[in-house]
Amino acid sequence: MPRFSIIVPVFKVQGFLRECLDSVLEQSYPDIEVIAVDDCSPDGCGAILDEYAARDPRMRVLHLPENVGLGRARNAGMPLAGGDYLLFLDSDDTLTPGALRAMADRLEETSDPDVLVFDYARTYWWGGTRRNVLARVLAEAGEGTFSAAGHPEILDLLMVVWNKAYRRAFVEREGFAFPPGYYEDTPWTFPVMLSAERIAALDRICLAYRQRRQGNILSTTSRKHFDIHDQYERVFAFIGSRPELSHWGPYLHRKMGEHCLDILSKEDRLPEADKAEFFRLTAALLRKHGTGPVPAELRLLEGGFTRYRVRRQAARAGRELGRRGQQARRAVAARVKHGWSAAHGHRPLDPHLAVYSAFSHRGALGDPAAVYAAARELAPHLRGVWVVRDEEQAALLPPETEYVLLDSLAYHRVTARATYFVNNVNWPGSLVKRPGSVHIHTHQGTPLKYMAADLLHKPGARHGLDVPQMLRRADRWDYSLVANRHSELVWERAYPCHFTSLRSGSPRNDVLVRARPEEGAAARARLGIPAGNRVVLYAPTRREYVRGGHAERLDLAAFADGLGAGHTLVVRLHPSLADGPARGMGLTELHRRGVVVDATDELRVEDVMLASDALVTDYSALMFDYANLDRPIVLLADDWGAYTASRGAYFDITADAPGHVARSQPELARLFASGAWRDGESERLRAGFRTRFCEFDDGRAAERVVRTLMLGERPVSPAAVVPVPAQAGHDVLAAS
Structure with missing residues (x-):
């Protein structure tokens, strides 16, 4: 008996079907059966299904003699299922890599609940990805199981069949089955969720929900939307037959009204001539199943369709007036601030x-924070003020740190x-450089990928960047700090x-250069890393050739398992990916289970580096800083060609690497299994890398900046960490 029976109804999706089936059959978790139901599709879907079934014995195809619709096609597949769990996958959607393994682990962890709810992300035809906006509901559900009554927020999620x-x-x-119609998920999902005694949540994106350019049937203009009334009648009939569920009546009453109002409010859902009829049927359904006062949000359904239209138009007019008023208030505030600055x-x-900012006003971090700390020690007469985005960022500042909010009068x-x-990072364009002021730009590390003006010939990489404006802001710089001649x-x-x-x-590398072995202990304790474990830090960078910047290059669970007992894998995503779907693709769930440690939110990346024994990265600039620790570095460079083609690089990091280079995950696993990651060749490569890129990092950078640029002392050049070959810098010139 397989663990999962995956039922895939198929109709007119020949352009997407192979991608869907591949996403299932290529999962790392093999204990499945696939039941594909050909709903009498008039295109080539049937032949594609037969082709896959001939190749993989886990797949079975049922060809229906006539088209019956999505719900009844699912029904046709259910009697053939023999798995412990049923999954319903629409044939234009896909499972994410590792999804079934994550589901199986979560089911085992929660002792086989009735329902497992998992997360999804919308994927758009133009390449964009957006995570479910209510993903927090899954994160807040806890580690055990619950019922809908115990965690009613679970019903706020999109009421569909395929995320469970x-x-x-x-x-x-329970005899659950899908009725005919276009809103067939509604009378399935509510009865299932209300009846389930044990529900578990999986805070992981397991499914990519394809958003077609032309939309689906529910987003087209048609009378088919009238089907929603019949489907809610089925839901009310279900709870009417189950006295123990009668208390859900008011909740479903409100949900039904909100759902119907949402359809009615969309300009492109119902034909204009049919909206009055839809309103009347909705209002009648609301009265029929109402058991008390009408909720405030549904009072639009009282008083007839004409009154509803008047109220809607008044609400729109009010919002427009509010928008114009807000614009006027912003204009007045801008004039006040401009006058304040001018005065x-x-x-x-x-x-x-002295005014400081880092990473677009995120707090006291990086090189500016190191300079600030040195100035407080060496030049206490200087008043240092930080610029932060909001009070949330201000709360993360060290105690007694003076700050101003961006664009406030104090700013x-x-x-x-x-x-x-x-x-x-560059200051806002509105900041005027006054004669006599000193602008010190620290950058964000040693550059490998193309930057600023060099991006002019890389249109994909500079998407969203205004390079001329970037250079105008850089015209305010007086000093540019560098760590090496490159x-x-x-x-x-x-x-x-x-x-x-x-x-x-x-300056931020001073702490790495002067690091003592015990300095990573505090960070290890904060991250929950067992004492004595060897820590491998994985720090991938973003990709310009992937919409959204995130590419799944490494199976984190498999890599962590391969490291073996006594090892901890710590993952730190690129800051630009921290708030996107990257963590939902498995990192959050693996962190919760203790498989890996997610250190993305650690404010000081220096602490994360100090806590580690080795670094695995791809093309992240973090490697240049990490080399100061003189600890092993391994590159995973399986897409170097695509990366350089899209972003551009100043030299070939795979040829001048700080350690061994792996071209695939199996090769990376072999490097660690064999111990080659820290062999003599690794040391030799790292020494050469440090010669070129740690040239001026002598542990006194912040002090040097303060003494030279703020106190006016004579500059003292840093002593090279290791002798620098005369040909250093040939890479940049060659890239010209």
């Missing part, structure tokens, strides 16, 4: 005022008077502006 796995014995015992701009600069006051400006050459080419390069080293 159903225990087959439970479905058969303070006529006052002399404050020679003791305009301090930026109009400050002498020193320290940032690793960076010096790149920045002077990528930013053709009038600044002076300071061979300072990277």
Whole structure:
């Protein structure tokens, strides 16, 4: 008996069907059967199904003699199912890699619940991906099981059939089946969820829900939407037959009204001539099943269709007036702030005022934070003020740190008077550089990929970037900090502006250069890493050739398992991916189960590096900083060609690598299994890499910046960590 029976109804999807079937049959979890139901599809779907069934004995095809519709096609497949759990997969959607393994693990963990609810992401025809906006409901459900009464928020999720796995014995015992119609998910999902005694949640994106360019049947203009009334009648009939579920009546009453109002409010759902009839039927259904006062949000359904239209038009007019009023208030506020800045701009600069920002005003981080700390020690007469986006970011600042909120009056006051400006991202274009002010740009590490002006010939990589504006903002720089001659050459080419390069080293790397073995202990304890474990840090970068930037390059669970006992895999995503669907593709769920540690939200990446014993990365600039620790680095470079074609690179990192290079996950696994990741060749490669890219990182970079640029002392050049060959920098020139 297989663990999963996956029922796939098929009708007119020949362009998407192979991708759907491949996503199932290529899963790492093999204990499945696939029941494909050909709903008398008039295209080539039937032949495609037979082709796959001939290749894979786990797949069975049922050809229906006539078209019966999505719900009844699912019904036709259910009697053939022999698995412990039923999954219903629409034939234009796909399972994500590792989805079935994650489901099986969660089912075992929760002792076979009646229903498992998992997450999904919408994927768009133009390549975009957007995670379910209510994913938090799954995260908040807890680690055990629950009922709908115990966690009613679970019913706020999209009421569809395909984001759940159903225990087959439970479905058969309750006699659940799909009715005919176009809203057939409604009378299946509500009865199932209300009847289930044990529900479990899986906070992981297991399914890619395809959003077709032309939309699906439920987003077209048609009288088919009238089907919603019959389907809710079936739901009410179900709870009417189950006295123990009668208390759900008011809830379903409200849900039904909201659902119908949503259809009615869409301009492109119902033919204009049919809207009044739809309104009357909805209002009648509301009265029929009402058991008390009409909820406030449904009072639009009282008083007739004409009154409803008047109320809707009044609401739209109110929103438009509110929008115009908000625009006017913003314009007045902007004029006030501009006048405030202009007034303070006529006052002399404050020679003791320094303003700091990092990573687009996210807090006291990176190089600016290191310079700030050094200034407090070496130049206590300087007043340091941080610019942060909001109070949430301000709460993360160290105690007693002075700050202003971006674009507030206080922000305009301090930026109009400050002498020193320290940032690793350009300041807003509205900030005017006054004569006598000193702008110090720290960058965000050593560049491997093309930056700024070098992106002009990489249209995909510069998508969303205004390079001319970027350069105009860089025109305000007085000093550009560099950690090596490679960076010096790149920045002077990528930013053709009038600044002076300071061979300072990277201030944030001081802590790495001076690191003692025990300094990672605090971070290890905070991350919950067992004492004595060897820690492997995996830090992938974003991809420009993938919409959204995230590419699943590594099976984290398999890699972590391959490392063996006594090892901990720590994952830190690129900051630009932290709020996207990347974590929902498995990282969050693996972190919860203790398979890996997700350190993406750790504020100080330096602490994460100190906590690790080795780094696995692809093309992340983190490797240049990590080399200061003189610990093993392994590159996973399975898509180097695609990466360089889309983004561009200043040199071939696979040829001048900081350690061994793996071209595939199996090769990466072999490097760790054999111990080659830290052999003599690894040490030799790392030494050469450090020679070139840790040249000025001597542990005194922040002090050097403060003494040279803020205190006016004579600059003292850093001593090279290791001798630098005369040909250093040939890579950048060759890239020209």
